[in-house]
Amino acid sequence: MRILLFTGKGGVGKTTLAAATAAWLARRGRKTLMVSTDPAHSLSDAVGQPLHDEPSEVDGFLYGAQVDMRGLTDSAWGTLREQLRDMLSGLGLDQLDAEELTVLPGVDELLSLSEVQRLADSGPWENVVVDCGPTAETLRLLALPEAVAGYLRRLPAWRSATVAARSADRFAAHIESLREMLTDQETTTVRLVLTPERVVVAETRRTLTSLALRGITVDGVVVNRMMPSAGLWRGAAASWLRTRRAQQEQVLAELRDGGLLPGTLRTVEHRAVEPVGMEALLEIADELYGQTSPLVGEPNTVPLLETAETEAGVQLRIAIPLAKDSDVRLARIDDDLAITVDGFRRLVALPEPLRGYTLTGAESDARGLLVHLENPS
Structure with missing residues (x-):
């Protein structure tokens, strides 16, 4: 169905x-x-x-x-x-x-x-x-x-x-x-x-x-x-x-x-x-x-979260569409990352290996948010 x-x-x-x-x-x-x-x-x-x-x-x-x-x-x-x-x-x-x-x-x-x-x-x-x-x-x-x-x-x-x-x-x-x-x-x-x-x-x-x-x-x-x-x-x-x-x-x-x-x-x-x-x-x-079915669409299959290791720690990519003037705010709440974009907020559970890391910054590009996390050890 x-x-x-x-x-x-x-x-x-x-x-x-x-x-x-x-x-x-x-x-x-x-x-x-x-x-x-x-x-x-x-x-x-x-x-x-x-x-x-x-x-x-x-x-x-x-x-x-x-x-x-x-x-x-x-x-x-x-x-x-x-x-x-x-x-x-x-x-x-x-x-x-x-x-x-x-x-x-x-x-x-x-x-x-x-x-x-x-x-x-x-x-x-x-x-x-x-x-x-x-x-x-x-x-x-x-x-x-x-x-x-x-x-x-x-x-x-x-x-x-x-x-x-x-x-x-x-x-x-x-x-x-x-x-x-x-x-x-x-x-x-x-x-x-x-x-x-x-x-x-x-x-x-x-x-x-x-x-x-x-x-x-x-x-x-x-x-x-x-x-x-x-x-x-x-x-x-x-x-x-x-x-x-x-x-x-x-x-x-x-x-x-x-x-x-x-x-x-x-x-x-x-x-x-x-x-x-x-x-x-x-x-x-x-x-x-026309001749196409209404059921045919092109869903975005990119995962919400992707990680990549860096010299300083880990980059966490969050795949969400952002306008150039979007108001983006990030915060750590226990093991979650609180993401607020233009007033819409969601708590995203950090992958378990990253829960000991520290949030150090973030930036945006055409693919969404790129969050920087450092290992305090």
């Missing part, structure tokens, strides 16, 4: 492109589920029929579902919250503290991701196409399993035979399964959708960095709403089209020259009429993919 996650800045057309991709796959006889975690519920509008919290047939091999956050909060969160409360109480916290700590920020994102996993595993789907929320919400959603897993690894609860241990084990296993689903590039990849505007491209760069820090694979970028060519037309309207298209092409050139683009770059022209319904979506899909 393949899972494709579509995300992008709000208003760039990711819902339409996700639906078009799902329609393309289904029309070729592949049982496909499209799921929306976007609170705007615009996936129903794109396919021209209502969607519900359980998959329903849209067209032949195409099924659709809309994650119902209110229903999830009322039902699934109760069980998860009980597990957390048992775990925290077993660690010595009194009942009041345990209750307060189970009111977690980010629980909506955790439940959304859990529901996507449940829906993906519960049916005979060959492909699952997910219309995620806008970029900020999606980054919180995709970062949460890694963050929670990091906290759980530091808890000693499951080392003893207690109720807390059993609860921690169940919760940790669930979080780990979500993390594995997201970081398995053979199964899950992200498609970033943007419009050719500098402010959108800037956000896309930050998104690429954040996803790379999480070990989540981006295998393609879709540039939506390209202005059509004016051809041989004349007049004010044709002049405006040429000027606008030239500006868009310049933005794309800067994006390509930045060396940050992962995978395949595809473009879609702006439509005069809002695309709604299967035929309109399939028309977009044909422009988007």
